[in-house]
Amino acid sequence: MAERIGIIGGGIVGIAIARALAAGGGTDVTVLEKEHRVAAHQTGHNSGVVHAGLYYQPGSLKARLCARGRSMTREFCQDRNLPYRELGKLVVAVTNDELPRLDDIERRSRENRVPGLRRLTAGQLREIEPHVAGVAAVHSPHTAVVDYAAITEALADDVRRAGGKILLGQEVTAVAPGAGTVTVSTTAGTHDFDRLIVCAGLQSDVVARMVGATPSPKILPFRGEYWSMAAGRQDLVKGMIYPVPDPRFPFLGVHFTRGVYDDVHVGPNAVPALAREGYGWGRISLRDTLESLRWPGAPVLARQHWRMGAREISASLVKPLYFQQARRFIPELRPADLAAKTAAGVRAQAWDKDGSLLDDFAVDQVGAVTLLRNAPSPAATSAMAIAEHVLEHHLGMPQVP
Structure with a gap:
């Protein structure tokens, strides 16, 4: 039986992770998004820049995943005939x-x-x-510019073609990790998963509290x-x-x-x-x-x-x-x-609680739940590389070729 993996959040990072999982096979992937379209918040409201990695601390997750993500974004746009300038x-x-x-x-x-x-x-x-x-x-x-909303829609098409589901209008109201199952309640119904990945962006700390994670960092x-x-x-x-x-x-x-x-x-x-x-x-x-x-x-x-x-x-x-x-x-x-x-x-x-603003990407693991706690710019540039990182380092799956 295929492993059931749920993803909360239909921004570019959540959809990129769903695509990587669906492409690998052996999983039943479901994305839950509270809005009635993907890329409704941070993904669809940014400057569209594909960053080259000028600012980031060498060796940091940001630096490493930005470099990989930039090349993946360029190749994806070339393959799908999406604008990349x-x-x-x-x-x-x-x-x-x-x-x-x-x-x-x-x-x-x-x-x-x-x-x-x-x-x-x-x-x-x-x-x-x-x-x-x-x-x-x-x-x-x-350094390039793209249309990240269009990229996210193209990634979402890949998810659907591979058999994954993207359920819109599903605002999460509760998350209940249990013995071998994570139950997610939404405004439209209840879903049971073997594992859950939270890519909730502006709501990430709200969902983290539902999971029972530490309240810090806060958004x-x-x-x-x-x-x-x-x-x-x-x-x-x-x-x-x-x-x-x-x-x-x-x-x-x-x-x-x-x-x-x-x-x-x-x-x-x-x-x-x-x-x-x-x-x-x-x-x-x-x-x-x-x-x-x-x-x-x-x-x-x-x-x-x-x-x-x-x-x-x-x-x-x-x-x-x-x-x-x-x-x-x-x-x-x-x-x-x-x-x-x-x-x-x-x-x-x-x-953080001491007033410091987190700079690097931050991912937490709470049992069967993976939480992206901080994914600011260049997260859109890095989205497909973040997906590889999460699959390999948090889900124990090999990287997608």
Whole structure:
């Protein structure tokens, strides 16, 4: 009899794991997704960048799985005739003060074997992005953009063709691990599995509590807001223009990205969301907000990062402040060039009881239940590699060829 394996979550990571299991045979795979489509949250609300591995600590799960995932994503898109555009990324030091941090990004990138990486002078960077101001940059020519929602749909088609099931509109209300069986109750019925994998993203700590796992890490939702560039001004950006990140924060800062369909957007910022799925200031969950405020790490996080939080919230509410952040990189930018706010995304950032924000991917095992506790960017890039990792290291199955 085939082993029954359930997966909670229909984002790109959950669907990639389902595809890997279904392709291997010998399992009865069922995905439970609370929305009425796959890729409804983080997967469908990101910038579409296929990361090359510039930022990640060498040797970390992020670094290793990003490199593998990038090549798998490229091959998958080529096989399925899905758009995959290597537009390249510049990480730009605007001032000399940022050069030591740029040096560190270059060091990490080389240790992570980012393909084609080059260090550029001010003149060289403007050969690639003529409108950018900066004193130096690193260039990753193979950083690409894709449509992650389309990729997830294609992966889901593979799951169904291999006999797996993707059940939509199935919000999980309870998980009961028992002797040899894990029972999952949803708004539409009850399911029994031999093993369960939780890829619940913004709800991952909620499901972890149902399983009986430790409450830490908890998910702190951060909203990232984007502005679209006016159509007549999109030629100011050829590919991707990123700031040198501040190592104290897990966010990259406002940047410019030409998307896979040639739209150009600016952002995202990083503001605390007032609900786990709070895509705007009008979406408020008192329960989610109070849970965050009562978390033991909240006072420490507030003391450490209140200045950043105040700056990001102010820029969210006052367009000229957001504009000033963006204009550092493109002096020709005008306020009217930020044409409209587009759909925002919410990042599921895991944080610990001591107030620290988790950086690397984190996977826990509780009996027959595998829990992805932290899977922020580059999880979309890494999704198929994460699937290999989970199968080999947590389910004891060989890697998918």
